[in-house]
Amino acid sequence: MSKLQGNQALVKALAVIDAVADGHRQLKDICLVLGYPKSTVHRILQGLIEARYIREVKGIGLVLGTKVIQLGIRAQQDMPLKEIAKPYLRELSELTQETVHLGIKDEDHVFYLDKLPGQRQIQMRSQVGDRLPMSITGVGKALMLDMPKMEWKRLISSQTQQDVDAMMQRMNEYSKRDYSFDLEDNEDHVHCVAVPIRNKYGNIIAAVSVTSIKEYMPDDRMRELVPVITSYCKKISEQLN
Amino acid sequence: MSKLQGNQALVKALAVIDAVADGHRQLKDICLVLGYPKSTVHRILQGLIEARYIREVKGIGLVLGTKVIQLGIRAQQDMPLKEIAKPYLRELSELTQETVHLGIKDEDHVFYLDKLPGQRQIQMRSQVGDRLPMSITGVGKALMLDMPKMEWKRLISSQTQQDVDAMMQRMNEYSKRDYSFDLEDNEDHVHCVAVPIRNKYGNIIAAVSVTSIKEYMPDDRMRELVPVITSYCKKISEQLN
DNA sequence: AACTATAGTTTTGCATTGTGGAACGTTGAG
């Protein structure tokens, strides 16, 4: 029941796409992972190959097809924010030398729309397309700033946090000042400063963060970065509509 | 009948995705374009939204979702060729100042895996993810070099060409010399030099082209470019496996 | 070459699922 009814075929087909995306290259393999019978998966694969969502590479097996690349590009173009923000983020990355992220809210998660790697020797392993729980990232916390406290609580406690109360307190502070910090909340040694981007109605539609290892991100530098990032976010806001 | 049987639901769902990708932002609109009843499209949309293939943006409507971006990125990573070729293509683009394309065979079409825009004021409107008939592009003709003549004929005549015989003659010449030219075959004023990339077995798996307006691409320059591009393709080949 | 194992493909009867017409909600403009 719970599942959406009347979409079994679709759900299965999308599961097959996911399986292939996850690196399962054989029919057998997909059947095993999904628990569907061979004939079902086979029929679905035929349809997906026909539609170029999946292609068969000799010697390798099933791989995501060119249609998926096409759609992915189209989907990115449907996010004008990304193009608008790009030059500002590049500047910010050059100015700070650090990794800059652009993220949007995606259900209860952050979705990284863009990443500028920065000039340090050491690099973050995050990448464009990553999707992480909101409360464990700097960008995510910035996206949460305007939410009601109940929502904070829900997100923080549902997303495997050490100490809910401490985080609630920090969120309180951040929301007053309109920025957020990430202090090894997700990843050891990683510190991050994030600021929201607002549309003309003042709603938060995205957030920008500057991230590095804590050795390069002492408290005072983090505080200094806030107004810098904020000014870039303002500029991006102005370009939106 | 004609279509693959037993995949109606999937075919319809993918058609809905395409409709949204093509800019149809409303249920009504999609129904009109596809000729499906409202309730059917509605149910499919529910499933696709649930799966994050499509999202609803207030004030805009239905747009491709973040899942599609994710899959698109994954699909590109499944093409290691792109990453391997990147630095060489960049160098080639800087050296020549012109637009550089990397394309692979995709059924009877070329699929542009990468595009380096070059430094000229004037730009090509092609973009990554474009899919064009093989015989009307330089990259496509390079991908055809090793095919049997029957295949040339099929592709050339099926893909709206002016003069099949003349093109066959040119292909003959190109296949002997292992490169191809595009001389306004597709687009007025556009000239293009393309060279295939081969794997260790000697099979053509991709092609690289340098493109510009004919004013920057006189005959003698095109001839000079052949060995230059060839040397870069060789380097890329060596990196494969 | 025969045998075995392992993968993919095709077939088929049946129950489930997806279908689409119609009725119902919702929203916003005049």
Place this chain on the structure above:
DNA sequence: CTCAACGTTCCACAATGCAAAACTATAGTT
């Protein structure tokens, strides 16, 4: 307030997708 336009839900029916099983293809082993 009324109407129109669009989105949502409902439901009876049959076409569709399901899955077991039989079949084919390919590769590895004796």
